Amino acid sequence: MLRNGVLLVAGVLLTVFGLVDLAWLALSEVPRTEGGLGYTTPLALTLLGLFVLLPVGYLVLVLFLLTNGLTMLRRESRSLRNLLSLIAGLGLLAAPIACVWLLISGSAAGVALAVLIFFLTGYLSACFLVVLVYAWVYGRSTAKVVPQAVVILGAQVINGWVPPLLRARLDRAIGVYRDTLAAGHPAPLMIPSGGQGSDESRPEGQVMAEYLLQRGIPGEQILVEDRATTTEENLRFSAQIQNDAARPGPAVAVTNNYHALRAALLARRLKLDIEAVGAKTAFYYVPSAFLREFAAVMLGHRVLHAVLFAPFLLLVAAIFGMWLILDG
Structure with missing residues (x-):
């Protein structure tokens, strides 16, 4: 919130x-x-x-x-x-x-x-x-739930393979998976989520699934979501896959740290039982990436911000009117 x-x-x-x-x-x-x-x-x-x-x-x-x-x-x-x-x-x-x-x-x-x-x-x-x-x-927060599923939010793949930005998300998701097992809980489902963009040769979800397999995640624990084109679709489609797999309960969505808050805000708006956690990101990349997130958050609450900024507009209008009167 x-x-x-x-x-x-x-x-x-x-x-x-x-x-x-x-x-x-x-x-x-x-x-x-x-x-x-x-x-x-x-x-x-x-x-x-x-x-x-x-x-x-x-x-x-x-x-x-x-x-x-x-x-x-x-x-x-x-x-x-x-x-x-x-x-x-x-x-x-x-x-x-x-x-x-x-x-x-x-x-x-x-x-x-x-x-x-x-x-x-x-x-x-x-x-x-x-x-x-x-x-x-x-x-920088950690999940406070025992996840029944770990959703990895997709990002652009380059030449059919995972770049460092996406690899950080996958490695953090693998860490959540292994921590859940180490605590004595059942293995959560791993749901790599992402469709194929116009500049991508393969769906992001499939590429991420191959990475998870290479890092030792059992294939039966991986359910690919390969249609999503936005963060909201990542969350909705992945939640549907989790429901279809009959694994009710909380899920953890893994993304980069600059994106975790907006993912959590979207999950709350969609009424999904999902917490978001962030993975480390190269420092030089964060400012531009965070500015995109800030713009998305502002647009997602545009009505609220219009109401909050309205008094300032009224004050500007009053100054304009007073200046015209004094100037006249």
């Missing part, structure tokens, strides 16, 4: 405020009185620190995204999905420049648009922070 991410980030920020307050009380000789210096200074110091750190953090983020985008250009294909970190870095670099230019223009439309860009950038940044923190935590 995304609200858990909101609560997590809020808890971290409140903890920071609390620690600053305690540190101030421990180091300061000023008595603490309500409304006095001892009460307001910790908050003021924290806000001052944020005021100084936010622009620095913003610049560091822009440089990181631009550098990562160039790395993706060197190591991966030049597809749109691999250019997302570069595009995001350029967008963040252009946003404050556009705001200053629009404010200097002095027109009502320019000022309103600058305020809109400011609010939109701030809102998306806050949402990004929530999803980033929650995805980081969730992607």
Whole structure:
């Protein structure tokens, strides 16, 4: 549930405020009185620190995204999905420049648009922070159930074989399988899930099944799903295969760590008894991949975000109207 991410980030920020307050009380000789210096200074110091750190953090983020985008250009294909970190870095670099230019223009439309860009950038940044923190935590969690099935979510196969990204998912799934056996539980079904894309010579599910066989997973424990083209289809079709095999009970979906949260959100929306766990991913690949996940999560909750952002739009409209009146 995304609200858990909101609560997590809020808890971290409140903890920071609390620690600053305690540190101030421990180091300061000023008595603490309500409304006095001892009460307001910790908050003021924290806000001052944020005021100084936010622009620095913003610049560091822009440089990181631009550098990562160039790395993706060197190591991966030049597809749109691999250019997302570069595009995001350029967008963040252009946003404050556009705001200053629009404010200097002095027109009502320019000022309103600058305020809109400011609010939109701030809102998306806050949402990004929530999803980033929650995805980081969730992607490193372990399954809390005894799985009756392990679903391996597919990814692109290259030249008919598994690339490192997909291999990480398969190895994590094999680890879950072996851990279940070591704990004395029945062997779970292994369901490699993925259809054949237009740029693939074979269905992903079949290629993954061969990898599992080569790593010692018994063939009778492997049930291939080879029709899915999206994460939602991976989950739905695999759940149907598990039901057809008469193995009711919880399942574990294995994917990469940046993708685990969205897989869990989809499983919850589909009312499937599935937990998601993440496998390690090459660091340079994560930013662009996570930006895709963030966009998918935002689109999946677009009505909610439209409602939450509506007050900002009303404020922009009010500023536009007031500017026209004052300018007139």
